[in-house]
Amino acid sequence: MNTFRDWALRLATLAPLWWMLTTPSPAQMLRVDGARALRHVERLVAMGPRAAGSRQLEQTRQYIETQVAAVGLKAQRQPFRAATPGGPLPMANLLVKIPGSRGDTAPLVLLSGHFDTKRFLDRNFVGANDGGSSTGLLLELTRVLAARRPQLNVWIVFFDGEEAIGSWSDSDSLYGSRHLASTLQAQGELTRVRALINVDMVADRDLQLLDEDYSDRTLRRYAREAARAIGKPSLVMAESLAIEDDHVPFVRRGVSALNLIDFDYGPDNRYWHTADDSLDKLSADSLSTVGRLVLEILRRLEQEPAAGR
Numbered sequence: 001m002n003t004f005r006d007w008a009l010r011l012a013t014l015a016p017l018w019w020m021l022t023t024p025s026p027a028q029m030l031r032v033d034g035a036r037a038l039r040h041v042e043r044l045v046a047m048g049p050r051a052a053g054s055r056q057l058e059q060t061r062q063y064i065e066t067q068v069a070a071v072g073l074k075a076q077r078q079p080f081r082a083a084t085p086g087g088p089l090p091m092a093n094l095l096v097k098i099p100g101s102r103g104d105t106a107p108l109v110l111l112s113g114h115f116d117t118k119r120f121l122d123r124n125f126v127g128a129n130d131g132g133s134s135t136g137l138l139l140e141l142t143r144v145l146a147a148r149r150p151q152l153n154v155w156i157v158f159f160d161g162e163e164a165i166g167s168w169s170d171s172d173s174l175y176g177s178r179h180l181a182s183t184l185q186a187q188g189e190l191t192r193v194r195a196l197i198n199v200d201m202v203a204d205r206d207l208q209l210l211d212e213d214y215s216d217r218t219l220r221r222y223a224r225e226a227a228r229a230i231g232k233p234s235l236v237m238a239e240s241l242a243i244e245d246d247h248v249p250f251v252r253r254g255v256s257a258l259n260l261i262d263f264d265y266g267p268d269n270r271y272w273h274t275a276d277d278s279l280d281k282l283s284a285d286s287l288s289t290v291g292r293l294v295l296e297i298l299r300r301l302e303q304e305p306a307a308g309r
Ligand SMILES: [Zn+2]
Pocket: 118, 130, 163, 273
């Protein structure tokens, strides 16, 4: 009995130490935590395939809304009907607007990615990297930016319907990003957008980002500089390749955009759009690397002379 009390007291004295070791410090809270981002991806993958129009994608939207609310922000739905080769399909983007410390008139930066997965009959396709990683990282960036507050206005944008319903074409792909780009243009808001930074397939253990060719030259330079700044000088590949992704509808409307994508997923990109796109291929480190890269690029945008300082 006495021994038990003795031990209980000793444990009680250790409690503050335990608390210090397990509770993240404020500085840690402001850093991108790849493990947190990966946990989101695990939750999404557990829902199964998350194709546009599916029950699982609605479940994904609700998950995003809950996680955004948990950090004190609100995800706004932007619903629309997409005309697809399989008929009209209800879709909805999610927007999280984070006001910058320099006020409403400061430039706007969109951080985007898609949350849908490619529609396959194969129930084993869960899009861990393609659809999952972008969603998990954007949720983690939402948490960090809610805590550290950016100088510029930032919108975190979760796009629906990036994937083609049938086979990829200009009219069958990028439904959510085409809808947001045209809506913002119609509202005269597109001119506020200084940059769109899109992430896609960013959790591969063997992370190698493309120097993507539709992307803006200055933003590509920022990405290379940012890679050096985070101690990963060879993160952005030397050779370039053009990839149609959610940034393109914005590029076509004159917005400077950057696509951060690792399009070399497994030997000869073999895991892409197959049941091999599973959690075991992903790494928390890769997610934190891309998150840190995005924040370094954002810092460069905030340092631009025209950024309303
Ligand atoms: Zn895809």
